[in-house]
Amino acid sequence: MKVxxxxxxxxxxxxxxxxxxxxxxxxxxxxAGNGHEAIxxxxxxxxxxxxLDIRMxxxxxxxxxxxxxxxxxPPAVIFTTAYDEYALRAFEAHAAGYLLKPVRKEKLSxxxxxxxxxxxxxxxxxxxTTTNRRRTHLSVRVRGELRLIPVExxxxxxxDQKYVSVxxxxxxELIEESLKSLEEEFEPDFVRIHxxxxxxxxxxxxxxxxxxxxxxxxxxxxxxxxQVSRRLASDLLKRFRG
Amino acid sequence: xxxxxxxxxxxxxxxxxxxxPDFCATRSVLAVVLISEIVxxxxxxxxxxxxxxxxxDLARTSMxxxxxxxxxxxxxxxxxxxxxxxxVPQASATALAMLVAVALLVSEVTYRVGQYWFQDMQVGVAxxxxxDHASFLLRNGFIAxxxxxxxxxxxxxxxxxxxxxxxxxxxRIEALQARIRPxxxxxxxxxxxxxxxxxxxxxxxxVEDLADLFRANxxxxxxxxxxxxxLEVARLYQRIEQLRLGPRLAVRWDISSxxxxxxxxxxxxxxxxxxxxxxxxxxxxGGGTVTVTGTRHADRIELRVANPVPTAGGGAGxxxxxxxxxxxxxxxxxxxxxxxRVDVTEDNGEYVVTLAFPLLQPSPGPGx
Numbered sequence: 001m002k003v004x005x006x007x008x009x010x011x012x013x014x015x016x017x018x019x020x021x022x023x024x025x026x027x028x029x030x031x032a033g034n035g036h037e038a039i040x041x042x043x044x045x046x047x048x049x050x051x052l053d054i055r056m057x058x059x060x061x062x063x064x065x066x067x068x069x070x071x072x073x074p075p076a077v078i079f080t081t082a083y084d085e086y087a088l089r090a091f092e093a094h095a096a097g098y099l100l101k102p103v104r105k106e107k108l109s110x111x112x113x114x115x116x117x118x119x120x121x122x123x124x125x126x127x128x129t130t131t132n133r134r135r136t137h138l139s140v141r142v143r144g145e146l147r148l149i150p151v152e153x154x155x156x157x158x159x160d161q162k163y164v165s166v167x168x169x170x171x172x173e174l175i176e177e178s179l180k181s182l183e184e185e186f187e188p189d190f191v192r193i194h195x196x197x198x199x200x201x202x203x204x205x206x207x208x209x210x211x212x213x214x215x216x217x218x219x220x221x222x223x224x225x226x227q228v229s230r231r232l233a234s235d236l237l238k239r240f241r242g
Numbered sequence: 243x244x245x246x247x248x249x250x251x252x253x254x255x256x257x258x259x260x261x262x263p264d265f266c267a268t269r270s271v272l273a274v275v276l277i278s279e280i281v282x283x284x285x286x287x288x289x290x291x292x293x294x295x296x297x298x299d300l301a302r303t304s305m306x307x308x309x310x311x312x313x314x315x316x317x318x319x320x321x322x323x324x325x326x327x328x329x330v331p332q333a334s335a336t337a338l339a340m341l342v343a344v345a346l347l348v349s350e351v352t353y354r355v356g357q358y359w360f361q362d363m364q365v366g367v368a369x370x371x372x373x374d375h376a377s378f379l380l381r382n383g384f385i386a387x388x389x390x391x392x393x394x395x396x397x398x399x400x401x402x403x404x405x406x407x408x409x410x411x412x413x414r415i416e417a418l419q420a421r422i423r424p425x426x427x428x429x430x431x432x433x434x435x436x437x438x439x440x441x442x443x444x445x446x447x448x449v450e451d452l453a454d455l456f457r458a459n460x461x462x463x464x465x466x467x468x469x470x471x472x473l474e475v476a477r478l479y480q481r482i483e484q485l486r487l488g489p490r491l492a493v494r495w496d497i498s499s500x501x502x503x504x505x506x507x508x509x510x511x512x513x514x515x516x517x518x519x520x521x522x523x524x525x526x527x528g529g530g531t532v533t534v535t536g537t538r539h540a541d542r543i544e545l546r547v548a549n550p551v552p553t554a555g556g557g558a559g560x561x562x563x564x565x566x567x568x569x570x571x572x573x574x575x576x577x578x579x580x581x582x583r584v585d586v587t588e589d590n591g592e593y594v595v596t597l598a599f600p601l602l603q604p605s606p607g608p609g610x
Contacts, residue, residue, distance in 0.1 A: 009429070011486060012486075057524060
């Protein structure tokens with residue numbers, strides 16, 4: 001069984017690696033210090049199980065697990081934490097495996113034997129109940145590979161039939177999420193300007209009024225303007241013009 | 243002059259303080275004078291129409307009552323040590339008996355003075371003195387009994403109230419006692435578990451540091467400690483975190499200009515460092531430097547703890563931070579009422595907490 005260890009603290013990683021090496025049939029397939037590294041490592045090493053610390057700088061464990069969940073062959077995930085009441089309650093509620101640090105060897109081998117993949121809804125529910133519910137990144141699959149888009153680079157989301165297209169500074173991608181759930185997760189940093197459009201407040205340059213009385217929003221680094229629906233125009237103006 | 247019922251915060255005996263104030267203290271004497279005057283006004287108002295001899299009678303009654311009041315205060319002042327040893331009902335009864343006796347004595351003297359010196363004068367001064375001996379004593383005895391009982395009750399209730407306020411403040415301080423985060427405890431245990439095999443010596447040191455840190459945390463926060471000790475506690479904490487975070491954590495101490503013997507409430511610096519690491523350094527993939535700066539401005543000390551924070555992202559986790567800050571603010575305020583400040587600024591990815599409080603150096607001499 002190939003296990004990957006993800007923890008931002010070197011002593012914590014050392015200890016887990018040693019414990020894993022002592023368990024028969026297990027080997028450590030690599031270590032990562034944060035969520036980003038973890039995703040790259042998992043793609044490379046294709047482990048069976050990932051031991052994921054919850055509290056890590058940059059991208060935390062719960063978010064990393066969500067992104068890992070969109071892989072073709074997602075690994076099983078076991079969360080590790082020193083102390084986090086909310087997260088533990090969420091794990092219990094959604095049957096996610098977890099270990100408390102300092103981890104006991106017996107518990108570790110038990111957890112590894114029982115380790116299971118978490119489904120996307122499970123992961124989303126866990127993320128919603130833990131303290132850090134908003135993701136820092138969106139994950140998209142590009143030709144079988146997992147790519148992360150920093151949320152702060154996103155200019156707007158545009159709903160189109162079944163998919164939502166994400167326009168970001170590095171291009172445009174399709175994701176399988178609803179505009180409504182994105183709006184709920186990233187408010188107030190994103191604002192709805194149209195039934196099908198959610199724009200990033202941080203990238204907004206101006207709100208313009210056309211000859212026909214239609215308002216439109218201009219975003220920095222974007223040629224075209226985005227139409228504001230009549231229904232949402234007054235809310236938008238109230239918020240940004242005071 | 244001795245303080246009157248001064249709630250000395252370091253005296254452990256305050257909770258069993260005697261309910262009667264020290265009647266030798268000016269404040270109590272003033273209270274006695276006030277009580278006497280109020281009674282004099284009440285009695286005179288009850289006897290006279292305002293336009294017929296009111297002022298003369300008020301002067302006469304006040305004069306008499308002041309004698310009673312001040313002699314009574316003197317009696318209580320001298321017998322206070324004995325009274326303090328009795329139970330509350332016993333002491334109250336004794337004090338009441340003494341006050342009535344004093345009133346009777348003064349009444350008797352007044353009657354005699356009137357009889358012997360002013361007996362012959364038919365008008366003027368003589369009219370100010372009592373004529374009917376028995377009735378005079380009896381009436382005064384009753385009045386003294388009622389007024390003294392009321393006054394004693396008043397002192398008792400006031401004392402109880404003050405005691406409650408003090409106890410409340412004390413329990414508030416206890417509740418505010420900065421607690422080490424469980425997160426930190428378990429992470430440290432994990433680090434130690436890892437070190438016991440790879441570097442037993444370092445593990446041993448970490449256990450020692452952790453023990454000292456918890457001892458400091460369990461110490462009564464009421465006490466003011468020299469800044470030097472507080473900084474040592476903060477350094478213990480830093481050492482333990484350093485093992486865990488490695489090169490991600492750096493702390494710069496710039497405190498050479500602050501007198502290290504200045505007194506501070508315990509656990510004001512360590513929680514700030516803890517916050518700086520928990521909400522700042524730990525959330526940055528590359529880590530960062532916490533800067534602790536101490537400056538002295540004449541008779542004030544300013545301590546500044548600055549740490550980098552992630553610029554973007556949700557404000558999660560800030561709640562815990564605010565609780566710790568409110569806690570420190572309240573403890574500083576209890577230690578220096580109105581004299582301490584806690585300021586928080588956050589800009590350009592730097593989070594700064596500044597504590598400012600009066601320089602308080604222990605008086606040279608015995609004790610420390």
